[in-house]
Amino acid sequence: MAVFQGLSEKLQAITDRMRGKSRITESDLKEMMREIRLALLEADVHYQVVKDLTKEISEKSAGTEVMQSITPGQQIVKIVHDSLTEILGGSESKLAVSPKGFTVYMLYGLQGAGKTTTAAKLANYLKDQGKKPILTSVDVHRPAAADQLNILAKSIDVPCYINKEEKRAEVIAKEAMDRGRYLLADTLIVDTAGRMTIDEEMMTELKAIASAVKPDEKLLIVDAMIGQEAVNIALEFDREIGLDGFIMTKLDGDARGGAALSIRRITGKPIKLVGMGEKIDQLEVFHPERMASRILGMGDVLTLVEKASRQIDEEKAQKTLERLQKNRFTLQDMLEQLEQVRDMGSIQDMVSMLPGAGGKLKDAEVDEKEFDRLAAIIRSMTIRERENHKILNASRRRRIAAGSGTSIQDVNKLIRQYEQTQKIMKQFSGFGKKGGKRGLFSQFGL
Amino acid sequence: MSLFDKFRSGLSKTRQAVTEGFNRVAASFGVFDEDFLDELEMILIQADSGVQVATKLTDSIRERVRKEGKVDREYVLGTLKDDMLAILETKPFRPDFEHLNVVFILGVNGTGKTTTAGKLAASFQRQGIKTMLAAADTFRAAAIEQLQAWGERAGVPVISNTLRSDPASVVFDAMQSAKARGVKLLIIDTAGRLHNKPNLMSEMEKMHRVAAREGETVGAVIHNFLVLDATTGQNAVIQARAFNEVTTLDGLIITKLDGNAKGGIALAVVEDMDIPLVFAGLGEGIDDLAPFDAELFVDSLLPEA
Ligand SMILES: Nc1nc2c(ncn2[C@@H]2O[C@H](COP(=O)(O)OP(=O)(O)OP(=O)(O)O)[C@@H](O)[C@H]2O)c(=O)[nH]1
Ligand SMILES: Nc1nc2c(ncn2[C@@H]2O[C@H](COP(=O)(O)OP(=O)(O)OP(=O)(O)O)[C@@H](O)[C@H]2O)c(=O)[nH]1
Ligand SMILES: [Mg+2]
Numbered sequence A: 001m002a003v004f005q006g007l008s009e010k011l012q013a014i015t016d017r018m019r020g021k022s023r024i025t026e027s028d029l030k031e032m033m034r035e036i037r038l039a040l041l042e043a044d045v046h047y048q049v050v051k052d053l054t055k056e057i058s059e060k061s062a063g064t065e066v067m068q069s070i071t072p073g074q075q076i077v078k079i080v081h082d083s084l085t086e087i088l089g090g091s092e093s094k095l096a097v098s099p100k101g102f103t104v105y106m107l108y109g110l111q112g113a114g115k116t117t118t119a120a121k122l123a124n125y126l127k128d129q130g131k132k133p134i135l136t137s138v139d140v141h142r143p144a145a146a147d148q149l150n151i152l153a154k155s156i157d158v159p160c161y162i163n164k165e166e167k168r169a170e171v172i173a174k175e176a177m178d179r180g181r182y183l184l185a186d187t188l189i190v191d192t193a194g195r196m197t198i199d200e201e202m203m204t205e206l207k208a209i210a211s212a213v214k215p216d217e218k219l220l221i222v223d224a225m226i227g228q229e230a231v232n233i234a235l236e237f238d239r240e241i242g243l244d245g246f247i248m249t250k251l252d253g254d255a256r257g258g259a260a261l262s263i264r265r266i267t268g269k270p271i272k273l274v275g276m277g278e279k280i281d282q283l284e285v286f287h288p289e290r291m292a293s294r295i296l297g298m299g300d301v302l303t304l305v306e307k308a309s310r311q312i313d314e315e316k317a318q319k320t321l322e323r324l325q326k327n328r329f330t331l332q333d334m335l336e337q338l339e340q341v342r343d344m345g346s347i348q349d350m351v352s353m354l355p356g357a358g359g360k361l362k363d364a365e366v367d368e369k370e371f372d373r374l375a376a377i378i379r380s381m382t383i384r385e386r387e388n389h390k391i392l393n394a395s396r397r398r399r400i401a402a403g404s405g406t407s408i409q410d411v412n413k414l415i416r417q418y419e420q421t422q423k424i425m426k427q428f429s430g431f432g433k434k435g436g437k438r439g440l441f442s443q444f445g446l
Numbered sequence B: 001m002s003l004f005d006k007f008r009s010g011l012s013k014t015r016q017a018v019t020e021g022f023n024r025v026a027a028s029f030g031v032f033d034e035d036f037l038d039e040l041e042m043i044l045i046q047a048d049s050g051v052q053v054a055t056k057l058t059d060s061i062r063e064r065v066r067k068e069g070k071v072d073r074e075y076v077l078g079t080l081k082d083d084m085l086a087i088l089e090t091k092p093f094r095p096d097f098e099h100l101n102v103v104f105i106l107g108v109n110g111t112g113k114t115t116t117a118g119k120l121a122a123s124f125q126r127q128g129i130k131t132m133l134a135a136a137d138t139f140r141a142a143a144i145e146q147l148q149a150w151g152e153r154a155g156v157p158v159i160s161n162t163l164r165s166d167p168a169s170v171v172f173d174a175m176q177s178a179k180a181r182g183v184k185l186l187i188i189d190t191a192g193r194l195h196n197k198p199n200l201m202s203e204m205e206k207m208h209r210v211a212a213r214e215g216e217t218v219g220a221v222i223h224n225f226l227v228l229d230a231t232t233g234q235n236a237v238i239q240a241r242a243f244n245e246v247t248t249l250d251g252l253i254i255t256k257l258d259g260n261a262k263g264g265i266a267l268a269v270v271e272d273m274d275i276p277l278v279f280a281g282l283g284e285g286i287d288d289l290a291p292f293d294a295e296l297f298v299d300s301l302l303p304e305a
C-alpha cells in the first residue's frame, strides 16, 4: 500500500535491513537522512530549510540513545516529528485585537489563494465569538470580486462595504473604516486583490491600502499546494508591507503542505488559522503537531479523529479509538460508524484527509447514498457474524442478502469494503507498533 | 510585449536565481564533480521540478560528462536544455472547426480556470470562430458573474443558470444552444474541485456524460484541459493523475507564469503523465494567454549560456 508508506515505514525498512548489526553506522544514518530529505522535498518544504533541518536532525540522531535503540527508525521519526512540531508551533498565534475597540485585519496574497473565501470565513468565525465584524472588498481588478464577497457576507448576515464606482482601493478601504465605525462594528476585514510580489504597481497599491487602514493584523493567505516559491513570496510581502501571520487554505486537499514549515521557519511568523473546505464554516485553528504529521506523510489522522469525536459522542469515539489501537475494527463498529456518519454528512471530507485516500475512497465506493443499504446489510447479521466476518460463508451471505433486501453481490461488496477499511485502520494503529506497545495515538500524546 | 518577452519576464526571476547559482557553482568548482551536480539538482528542485526530474536530469549530465569528457559550461547547459525539451511535450490546439468543439476547463480551486476560459474565448472569437461560454461553476459565489464579465469583454455569449443549479444541466443547455446556433467552440468553465473529493469528481463525470451524449448527433469533439497553477508544488502531479483517472486529459494549461513562480512543476507533470502542454497563462489581461512554447519555457528556466 504505497499510499500509506510514510516516512516512518521507509526508515523502518532501512533499519530492518540492518538487523543483526549491533549498531547503526554512519552510512546507515546517512541513508536515513536521505529519506528524510526526500520526504520533506516531496512535501514542498523549501530546499534550504530541508538542508538545515536534515543537518540538525542528523546531529540530534547521532546521540547514542537513538542508535542503541532497537527501533532507531521510529526514534528518528519521532525526532523529526518533534523538530517539525517545534518549528511550526512556538509563539502565540491568537489574532490581535486593537485596544482602541476597532480592529482591522487585512488579508493579502497571491491570485486565487483563497483570500475572499477566507475573509468571509473569518467574519463568520468572529461573529460566532460574539464580535461585530464588517467586510470590505478592495479588489478593483478581478471581475466580480466584490460581488463574490458581498454574496458570502449576505449568507452569514454580516455587513459588507463595496463601492464599484471607485477604482482606488485605498479610498474604498478608508470608506469601509468609516462605515464600520458608523455601524458600530468592532472588526473590519479587508479583502484585497490577488497579487504577485514582483508586480510593483500592485505592491504599491497594497502599501497604500495598509497606510489607509493601519491593520492590526496583516495576514498572508497561503495555498497549501504552493511549491518552493512560498518562502520568497512570504519574505517579500513581509519586507514590503509587514506580515503578522499566515492563514493556510485548502488543507482539505491532499497536498502535504510543506510550505507551512518553510514560511514559519524563515519568517518566524505564526500560522494562525487554516482553511479546511470551501464552505464558510470551514476555518479552524492551526495544530502544529498535525501539520508535522501531514508533512511527513503520516496523514491528518488526528484531525480525523477529532472531527469524528466532535460529532460522535465522546464515549463511542473513545471506544473506536481503543479498538483502533487494539487493531480491532468489527462489522459492528462499522455499523455504528455508518449510523453516525449518516448524520455527520461528510465522511468524504473526513476520509479525504488521509494521504492518498482520494483514490482509495473511490475504490471503496463509500457513497453516502449507499449508507442505508450498507447499514441494512450489517443489521441483518447476527452478533457473532458482526464480530467475526470470517464465518460468513455462502449460505449465511444468502440469508443476509434476503434479510436486508439486497443481493449476494451487495453483501460480498460490503464485506470487501469492510476488509479494506480494516486494512486502512490497521495502518493507523500499525504505525509505531514496532516501537513497542505504543500506538499511533499515544505516540502523539493522545 | 512579444510572447517571448512575456515568457522571459515572467520567468526572469527564476533565470536570475538559476544563473547566479550556476555561476557561483561553476566558479567555485571549475570542474564538474559531485558537489556541482548536487548543487545543480538543488537549483532544479527549487524551481519545483521535483526530486525525480532533477535527479534524472543531473544523472544524464553525469553520464554524458563521463562518456564524452566535456565539462564546459556551454556543453552542460546545452545538454540540460536538450534533456528538458525531451521531457516537455507540447501540442497546439488546432481542432477541426467543421464540427462543434467542446472544451472543458478543469482544475482544483483558484488555479485560473475562469480567467483562462475568458481569454480562450476572446482569442478564438477574434479569429472568427463562433465561440460560446458556459458557466458550469454553479457553486462558488459570483463565479457566474465573473464569467459573464469575461463574456462581455470577449464579445462571446455566456450560457448560465442560477447559483446552486445542477452544473450538468448548464452543460445540457449550453450544448443545445451551441448546436442550435452553429457554435464551433463551446468553452465550459467548471467549478474548482479538489481531486480527493469523490462527489465533486463524479459531478465532473456527469457533466462529461451529458456533453458526450448531446454532442453525438453533431459529431462534437470533446477536449479536456487541466489548468495548473505555476505556483503549485508537487501536488500538481497528483492532481493530473487524479483528473486523468476520471476523465482523459487532452492537455495542460499552466497559468500565472508571469508571476513569482518558476513553473518547474510542468516538467514533473509531463514527465509523469505524458500529457501535452497546450497553453500558458501569462497575466490577468484578456491577451495574456499564449500557446505553450517549450523552447521559450526552458530558456527562461536555464541560466544564460
Ligand atoms: N477546498 C477548499 N477550497 C478553498 C478553500 N479556501 C478557498 N477555496 C476555494 O479556492 C478558490 C479561490 O478562492 P478565493 O477566495 O476566490 O481566492 P482569492 O484569493 O480571493 O482569489 P483572487 O481574489 O482571485 O486572487 C475558490 O474556489 C474557493 O472556493 C479551502 O480552504 N478549501
Ligand atoms: N498573474 C496571473 N493571474 C492569473 C492568471 N490566470 C488567472 N489569474 C488570476 O488568478 C485568480 C484566480 O483566477 P480564476 O480564473 O478566478 O480561477 P478559477 O480556477 O476559476 O477559480 P475557482 O473557480 O474559484 O476555482 C484571479 O485573481 C485571476 O485574475 C495568470 O495567468 N496570471
Ligand atoms: Mg478574491
Ligand SMILES: [Mg+2]
Binding pocket: B113, B114, B115, B137, B143, B189, B190, B191, B192
Ligand atoms: Mg472559476
